[in-house]
Amino acid sequence: MSSLNWSKQFRSTVFFLLVGYFYMSAQQLDLQSTASIQTDTLESDSIVSNSFFELFKGKPGKAALYGLVIPSGGQIYNRRWWKVPLALGIDATTVYFTITNTNRLKISQANYENALASKDPLTPRYLAIRNNDRRNKEWSVFWLVAGHLFTVLDAFVDRHLMGFDVSDDISYSASSVPMVPLVRVRIPIDYVVRNPEHH
Numbered sequence: 001m002s003s004l005n006w007s008k009q010f011r012s013t014v015f016f017l018l019v020g021y022f023y024m025s026a027q028q029l030d031l032q033s034t035a036s037i038q039t040d041t042l043e044s045d046s047i048v049s050n051s052f053f054e055l056f057k058g059k060p061g062k063a064a065l066y067g068l069v070i071p072s073g074g075q076i077y078n079r080r081w082w083k084v085p086l087a088l089g090i091d092a093t094t095v096y097f098t099i100t101n102t103n104r105l106k107i108s109q110a111n112y113e114n115a116l117a118s119k120d121p122l123t124p125r126y127l128a129i130r131n132n133d134r135r136n137k138e139w140s141v142f143w144l145v146a147g148h149l150f151t152v153l154d155a156f157v158d159r160h161l162m163g164f165d166v167s168d169d170i171s172y173s174a175s176s177v178p179m180v181p182l183v184r185v186r187i188p189i190d191y192v193v194r195n196p197e198h199h
Contacts, residue, residue, distance in 0.1 A: 013146055064156040071148070074155020078162070087151040094144040101137040108133045 067074025072087035112126040120126070 060156050060159040063159040064152050067152040067155040068148075072151065074152060074159075078155055078158050080158060083154070083158075087154070090147040090151055091144075094140065094147045098137070098140040098144050101133065101140045105130070105133040105137045 063074040063077045065074075066077045067087075070076075071091040072084045075081075075083040075087050108126070108130040112123070112130040114120075115123040115126040
């Protein structure tokens with residue numbers, strides 16, 4: 001894959017992670033401000049804190065905290081047992097590639113340093129291999145962090161959605177809608193024909 005495609009993937013992933021973070025922050029602040037609304041908002045002395053640790057309050061916050069500290073901890077807290085192997089798989093796969101690419105980088109770095117010391121004519125080739133291994137290691141670290149944050153975000157959002165009604169009954173009762181009387185206005189056609197300047 002070319003570096004341009006990697007760059008696009010990186011930017012889009014960072015964008016979605018930032019959008020998710022700000023969405024979670026907005027949801028938490030909205031819940032806090034709704035709970036602290038008084039009859040007269042001008043007399044309210046409550047100040048909503050915009051701290052990072054405010055995200056970890058309540059049940060969704062606990063799910064996010066457990067998921068952040070323990071791999072698949074948020075999914076276990078939410079009792080979403082079918083998601084536990086998926087979250088563990090994401091973390092285990094990204095950890096495996098991070099360790100593998102780190103070891104490859106150590107080997108290629110040692111080979112490059114030996115070639116540089118012995119003035120090997122293949123030194124530029126060793127340098128290219130070292131640079132490629134370094135890039136792979138950096139990407140694997142990025143995907144390790146992004147994958148783990150994805151599992152944390154999943155636990156947070158899943159806990160939020162647990163309170164929603166997801167039953168099959170999607171009927172709507174119209175009795176709660178106030179009925180507005182229908183008013184009809186009739187304009188005689190001969191008035192319209194005789195007074196065209198009004199229309």
